[in-house]
Amino acid sequence: MNAPIGIIGGSGLYRMEGLALDRAVAVQTPFGEPSGPVHLGALDGIPVAFLARHGEGHRFTPSEVNYRANIWALKSLGVERLISVSAVGSLQARHRPGELRLVSQFIDKTRHRKDTFFGGGLVAHVSFAEPTCTHLSGALLATGRALSLPVEGDALYVCMEGPAFSTRAESRLHQSWGADLIGMTQVTEARLAREAELCYACIALVTDYDAWREEEEGVDATSVLEVMHANVDKAQALLRQVVPQLSGAPRACACGEALKAALFTAPETVPAEARKRLDLLVSKYGYGMVD
Ligand SMILES: CSC[C@H]1O[C@H](OP(=O)(O)O)[C@H](O)[C@@H]1O
């Protein structure tokens, strides 16, 4: 089964409501094992692939998640559009717990991640000025508004390494940068989705005010999960409404050609190992496997 639409569920979203499960596939990738099996099924009749980012039972920290294997697995199952759901802290009073935001920009503070498929003899530099797909994010925003959900677009997300939350000083610093949201996962996923030529959008569900509000205790994980559980139905409702709209509509963006101007290495120098490892991504550009 081919699933052109993929969903990655983050903290508090470990299964997709309404997904009529066909099968769970354990995908092997050149980058190791994904966080768990990919659940293939139909959402209101539309084929969808679902993966829990932190694994079943939430077993991987944001630094341990094998983002490369996760994106690779979804790509190998035919995913072209990938919608991620992520729990985030709010850095500005106008973003309130329980509300949804669509992410359009990132500041990357991660330090311990494998965040590219390339290297080992094949170099690519993808454009990342617009790190999420504006078309996919636009469809989510319009659909969220039509459903009267508390949703806004254009959010700036600081991606920290974690797993500990920010100090108050860091939280205020991020706020002073004009950032809207903070989380620990999205920029890594977005980079890899771009290299894999997937459309990528992030539905951020605000769960807390991080640590900048002097009068409050800083965020803790239990309260994040409580707020997520109380509000995850909003993200699920948005997904269920948008998936049928996307299905069958051709992609009108450049995400599917992200590698076209990015591949830098002279083809004749690319080692057979790199060709084999990256075949899924680059064979269409003449860098495929050699026998
Ligand atoms: C459980 S609080 C911190 C945790 O929640 C967010 O996860 P995700 O982005 O996968 O929804 C954040 O990034 C941290 O991983």
Ligand SMILES: Nc1ncnc2[nH]cnc12
């Ligand atoms: N305040 C916060 N910081 C980092 N990641 C988060 N995920 C949810 N809330 C968060």
